Amino acid sequence: MRQRIVRYVSSLVRWLSTMKYLNRWIVLVLDLSLSLLSAIVSYLLVLAFLQIQFNRGELYRFVCFALGAGLLIQLVFKLYRGIIRHASIQEASRLLAALFCKELILLIAILLYSGFSSQWLAIVLLDLLISFFLVISVRALLVSIYFTLVGGNLNGNRLLFIYGTDNHSIALINWVRSGALHPYVAVGLLSTDMSQSGLRIGGLPVFAISTPDSFRKLLTHVRLQTVMFPDYATVQHERNRFVEVCLQSNIELLVAPPVELLDNPEKAREHMREIKIEDLLGREQISINMDEISSVLKEEVILVTGAAGSIGSEICRLLASIRVKQLILFDNAETPMHDLRLEIQDRYPMQSFVPIIGDVRIKSRLEFVFTKYVPTVVFHAAAYKHVPLMEEYPCEAIRTNVDGTRKLADMSVLHSVKRFIMISTDKAVNPTNVMGASKRIAEMYVQSLSFKIDEARGKTQFITT
Incomplete structure (x- = not known):
């Protein structure tokens, strides 16, 4: 028996938490019941x-x-059509006006x-006061029960935090x-105002945050x-503090509609x-013409160094999506x-590709790849890129970023590769660290091959991006 009651109550709670609003006839009967109760209490109290x-x-x-x-006032004012959880001060004043007309x-x-x-x-005046108290109290109770049920039934819902505590933010809470x-x-x-920490506004707790670390x-x-x-201007203002942290943490960010x-x-x-x-770029997004890229690269054998890295893997996915002649990883x-390898096999089963374990610093390994597979386009993304580590191991930065690039570029010239695209970094511009300096030296070497006009250069076009 006890378990049956618990199941019944649980199902009732679930039903109530999924209701958009109470049926208008239920609201009508509820208000008339309160009117009946108020009339009886008023009469008995005065007597x-x-x-x-x-x-x-x-x-x-x-x-x-x-x-x-x-009943007459309900039909005239149509109080039963209002959605109770949207009740406001204006709705309360409308209820008071309707009850005053009823008493009149x-x-x-x-x-x-x-x-x-x-x-x-005296009975009529007391009935006005008690009716208003009961109607407002019951509506407030229903609103409280509704939000308690919704708040406790978060399965399938997304938890939303609203930035700011101004009038616009409060309006968004109600919305x-x-x-x-x-x-x-x-x-x-x-809120960025630390004095608001621990406050509750509109029934919601305020969390004060002042720095990205907090x-x-x-x-x-x-x-x-x-x-x-609340608006796009706030997003731009908080771009370097909180927005980037949200994007790094895979938190969804929304810009609210205008309050009106x-x-x-x-x-x-x-x-x-x-x-x-x-x-957050601060400029127009650059659109990529995939048709043009496909027409240029589709019939090529393409070698991607550093293929398993963050940039190299994205290049491989892009090339596999346009289905080039052969892709060498x-x-x-x-x-x-x-x-x-497993990802490309699964997502791009029609793409011909060869995964090769090797190091751009080893000339014999590069020679094997160029001799056996004869790539016509090279995307060079292999590099050591983490600034702090390269400060500790500068020799490794030079061996990979400089010497590895030199060997790969020379091999591309020797085997008449059509295009050599070197993936560089913004840290190579006026470098202030070992990693940036090593990439800048690599850029200079590639540029020197690009400008050198003799038989050794062949037909290779060098591009740095």
């Missing part, structure tokens, strides 16, 4: 206070008048039936709570899936947008190469 003998027939007539007046109709009906008396005036942004659920506010610390304690910024559109759910949803990494990292 007890004035020590007047109870008259059952008189109470029945008064209750009938109260229910009739309440009730008073007129009593005067016409039994004449004026101070007793009935999200209305269900217009399903499946997002507002669970907190983010934000990262918050992420270790709070389950944060989505952050909504929140009353129109469809338009508001249309004007809301997700922030992408390209939004060259890297000295065994496990990443194995993973890349």
